[in-house]
Amino acid sequence: MARYCDRATSRFTGEIQVCPRKTATSAVWLCFYLLFPSAAQAGLYTTSDQIILLTSENVESVLVNSSVAMVVEFYASWCGHCIAFSPVYKSLARDIREWKPAVDLAAIDCAIEQNRGVCISYSIRGYPSIMLFPAYSKADSKGHSFKAFPRDVQGLRHMIIDELEANKEPWPPACPPLEPTIQAEIDSFFETNNVQHLAMIFEEVKSYIGREVTLDLLQFENIAVRRVLNTEEGLVTKLGVTEFPSCYLYYPGGNFTRLRVNIEARSFYSYALQRLPGVVRSGKPPPVTIDVLTNNTQEPWRPFNKSGVYMADLESTLHYSLRVEVAAYPVIKGKALISLKKYVAVLAKYFPGRPIVMNLLKSANSWVQNQTGDEISYEAFKEILDNSAQSPDAALPVGVRWVGCQGSQPHLRRYPCGVWTLFHVLTVQANNIKEVLSAMRNYVHIFFGCRPCAEHFENMAREIVTEVKTLSSAALWLWSRHNRVNNRLAGALSEDPNFPKIQWPSPEMCPACHTVKENGDHKWNQQQVLNFLLSHFSSSSILTDYLEDENNILEKQREKHASQRLVLEAPKRVERNPREALDSMMHLLPSQPTVQEEEEEVEEPQGEALTDEEEEGGEGAALDEMDGKTSEPITWAKPKLELNRSRWQARKKPSIVGMRMREVQEDIVDLDLFLNQHYKAKALQAAATNRVMQRTLQRKEEQEPRPVFSLGTELDTGLGMVGLQPVEADFEQNMGEQRKRLQKRELTGQYFDKESNHGGRLMLVLSIGFSKLDISLCVALYFLSCMCLLAMYLFFKNHLRLRRAKVALP
Template sequence: MGDWGCCFGWNAGFREPELPGGRTLKPGGADTRWEEKLCEVDSEVESCCAHTDLLLLLHLLHLLQLQQQKMARRCGRATSRLTEEIQIFPRKSAASAVCLCLCLLFPSAAEAGLYTATDQIVLLTPENVDSVLVNSSAAVFVEFYASWCGHCIAFSPIFKSLARDIKEWKPAVDLAAMDCAAEENRKVCISYGIRGYPSIKFFHAYSKADSEGEDFAGFPRDVQGLRRSIIDKLETHKEPWAPACPPLEPTSQAEIDSFFDTNNVQHLALIFEEAKSYIGREVTLDLLQFENIAVRRVLNTEEGLVARLGVTEFPSCYLYYPGGNFTRLSVKIEARSFYSYALQRLPGVVRSGKPPPVSTPVLTGNSEEPWRPFNRSRVYMADLESALHYSLRVEVAAHTVVKGEALISLKKYVAVLAKYFPGRPVVRNLLKSVDSWLQNQTRDEISYEAFKDILDNSAQSPDAALPEGVRWVGCQGSQPHLRRYPCGVWTLFHVLTVQAKNTRGTDPKEVLMAMRNYVHSFFGCRSCAEHFENMAMESLMEVDTFSSAVLWLWSRHNLVNNRLAGALSEDPNFPKIQWPSPEMCPACHAVKANGDHSWIQKEVLPFVLSYFSSSSILTDYLEDESQVLAKQREKHGRQQVAVAAQKRVERETKETSEHVMRPLTSQPAEEDQEELLDEAVADDEEEGGEGAAAAADELGGKTSEPTPWVKPEIKVDRGRWRAHRKPSIVGMRMRDVQEDIVDLDSFVNQHYKAKVLQVASSSRVKPRTLQRKEEQEPDPGLRMLGLQPLDADFELDIGQQRKRLQKRELTGQYTSDEELSHRGRWMSVLSIGFSKVDISLCVVLYFLSSMCLLAMYLFFKNRLRLRRAKLALP
């Protein structure tokens, strides 16, 4: 079987072909002739899966047809054994046809390319190829490939691993790739002389525009071989030397003696090794992005330095200081990865461009929250609950309506939390309540407000609450924008995968799929969500046990740490390292025969299970459960009071708007007037006018006039009342003048004053207060509406207008007041719509205009007299 045996054949789940006598055909068996035939078909199927060009597919169909015809011709001379074999071959041909159909239906998978930005590889295009390869300050290691090429597909994981392995070398050398199968890239590939795939080319720093790079003929297919090939190319670099590339040649005793005179560094690491060893050069490039340290390679033939430091083992690493002081670097294994890790953790060694680590006292003074001392080798429940709060109350809250795929993701996420979260009883009870509510939702969408009501336990279920706010402990950062929620999410899902294994769940992928769906639908960092989705698409389907699920999440977390090491989001106090470190788990680390680092997964698994076990989680810095429940009840009570107040305000606002608009609208209908009249008659019969009079006496001053809502005409039958409101000019009797100009301020005060009188009358007779009139507090109804209390004098002045307004509300017109004098009516007419200040101004202007006219009259009269006198002279 070829590399694509997973497409069809035994690896795809097909039954092994049966031969006469019940035997089966297996690779490497005695039936070599039939094995060769099936291998031919497998080769063609492999080409089918790897190629998407339509002409190649048609050519493959033709080959399959010819092969079938050959077998058919042999069938006539075949024995019964061959007859059985012929019946097997059409099944393989059918499988090939299915492969062709799949390749035709889904060409985009092949055209998408083999690398993404997540792989830390520069993706070349016609737009950026010149800026990357021409006159660059760094050397570039480029792979030209075709996305349909089977060998390119097999080589892509190695190239990705190489990119991760030499990530720290980037200032000196970059990795790039170009898909020559893409239509837009073909001309570029031809211009660089690409004839086969994959092709590797090395471009030195400051390459010219006409340079086609150096070919790697027969390049190695492993990371170590490629890494060493790059070093060899860097050492043969001609002038000008790449400015970021450190010296890779062996050093001498003379250079070491004067090193600190010409270099301002805190540490000098000397790696003693043999001439053929690459460890010194690899560590030198690994420390390229770090300050306050320099690495030099010393060969075992440098007898002076070897004798001075007493070196007996090769390789070995020594720290050399001014004055000739030195000490040996303590590592578990004398290998490149252990040297690099130990040197990067030396005091004062920081990544270039990053601030140095901040001490705890400084953190305490600068952070928004007080620094909480914690054990870095333990998990804290405060981080898990904070992650829950932020995910459910902040990130999910960004969706006002959760529907479709997002709703399914939310249901699975909460179901996993309710099933595996190892929290306190109150938190677990709430998660189960939320999960039950979500599972009972049959609609394809829900509002976040409804979800929040359940999350906040508005129904007040007993012993159920999720603390609000965040309280980071193990995930706190040196700055408010570092670590925190991303750290909390990773920790939460590590704990869930471990809990699923320890509680013997039913589906190994349950937690990982819930995490994948949640990140895809809700995680705020969309680039992070895309990167995680790419990792899940590549290898999540390989998970088939709970142990593999735990290790999958652990390994992908380390991939993310490798990608983000040195980024702006890296906390200098908590650098992105491959976890667990050699200090935390020495047994987890080892080296391969070639010297490369390797993980001992049989040691990693128990360490991860122990680290994230529910029994190892610390409960420091948590609020007491009784306090959490008390805060929840208090919040619920405040919400109820706020809702009641809001409803009351809305009701009062509605009533106020109705009363304000009533006098400005058209006259009420006849039926409404009759209803008002009936209500007035009923109120008058029930209260006898006593309560109203008392209220008017208390609020508006003593008066002998009837209250505005008591009318003398209400004892008249309805026919007379209707006749009375008809307009009439008999006798030319002057009627009350209607107000065409309305003073809104006085009107609003009058209206609410009348409303207060109505409220006062509803309580029959109010007890009089013993306070003086000036000391009485304003009525609460007026204070609530933002109005000032009326003065007593002003109340007496507007009493008549208030009565007329109330009468107009009942009858639709003004009725004549028999007690007003004729002079009073005319003064009322003159004062409609004018204040006392307006009338005073009018009088003053009238007086001034009269004086002006008088002065003009006297002036012209005097002039006329003088003129006549002149004319009378002889």
């Protein structure tokens, strides 16, 4: 895992011991192994320690005929001195990590029965033992034993250099020359070497700084390092060197300049030289310029302050962890459920987020903690994250927006950087360190997608029990382990050339954090580092640049829920029982005026005529909706001018013997029209009628084409409204024919055209005051009475015939 801090620091090799390692009692270790069974494993080293683990199967392939000089520790896992020496050997592996093309470290556990034969073959009789196998060693080589080797990193480092110089043949092909240079070589150096920079380190004879820096720059191109002793008077006089050690940069033509560093020491030289212009790691592409990043069309580059922490990165990390990584578990149960509860609880307590994000995290934490079952579904948890209940002012932004964690390529940095940043922020904000560290450890162990990364983190997290006691020690522990990961991944394919994985904070960011020991090795000032961490990751220092506006987030959330609700309700609307539609039709308003009545309204007196504006405010509103004049919901309330229209219609209707003509009502459902009348057919009839009225008023003038709307199948049961939806233009003709059929069916049995014949007029007079149902009942009763009379006639006729037959008998 990497984070944005990698971009601003050097790879200092000083090992930081947050707390002194204390010998634990057997009872404490037993409890620890019972609580964390994965921690109990054979051997003192793991693959995350950057040490090759030898076995009887791979020892020959690693040690025999290798192009790299191998330093091997033979140990027994039960040996107390081996256990005490293991942290030093791990530190040595991190310290000389850049030397790997020339020197590498390995270890083998002789306590394992399968490895005993290997240890015996190399005459190992005591533990720990260290041996160096030169490059291209033969199968029968026994190596060179380190007699009475030192128990500190610097002493071991110097011993390795001495062994390399003692074994000049065969020399590791990747190892540069370590002997001192002379003026003649420097004068002709650029004629035989194609490099951009030549660094000369002036030092005394017994100093190892020049050789160490030479090996530190072994994996970098466009730079060469040479050691110059203070006895080389020609170069010392030419460059005017007065301090030893000191570093000078030499260029073609005899130009030179002194390398400015805070402290004249190995780690400061290595850091400064690795960041010279044009110096890149071997096999890695050069850094991408800002112009190229800005012009990248895949994703816009967001300029940012490299020494800042961005809330956009933290929110993006929350989105990815909760919506992507946790989503890999459709059913969350067991240890995963416990881990999720701890993680969400820590976020709700200590995450320094915006109010809407904190409201969402608190809501999610309350829901998760209240789950008493053995498992939960991720879909249920996702509904809480998406705020499906629509809690006010609560939302977690969807998607990622990397700023401080963005990489020069889409696959570099980003989420791993965000995880480290989030963990650092939580450790600084927390007041219960065990709660935070436990939550981080469990989350990475269960949910983090990179399983090797999770394993490496777990290997480091085993030290929490013994090394972390206070809040300050927790922040320092996470910082030092993060630097350890950066050291391990330096030069890997996942390293961004624009943001190399180097120790942090850099001398530029925190000069007071760096110092040196008496022997010249780099040393961290832990108190200054702690002060820097508390300031850098405090809530007041988090930058809010590039954050999405809260109102936009809430609006997107509402729109998303509205669209999801429509999708879910659509099948239910389609499956509604037709009976519900028929029942809803019983509550409609009275039918709208017919075409003939509206034609008569055109001829009403000027004083009572309806203006265009009044029609738009009254029944004409439905037509306006059909013509696309407004997008507001349809209002089905009866307008005020409806009273004037009703009075005018009342005067135009005929009457017999003072009895007013009854309003025509539709009492029988025409099944032929059911498809058209489905879900409030009256609305379609009113719209069609008004459209006919509009055409009549325009006296058959050519009309402009208008958008056509169809009656949607969606029915809002709460408002009783039918949605009008636009249809294709080529469907207008069919709709017009459908409206004509509707008008003809409505006019049947009610009114006839003015040019109808006299017979039609007589039927019109006879049908005054009677509905279609009344006429139908009359016809039915007439038919039944006729049938009854016929039956009675046949009955009596047959009965009389029988009586006459009996009288005729003698």
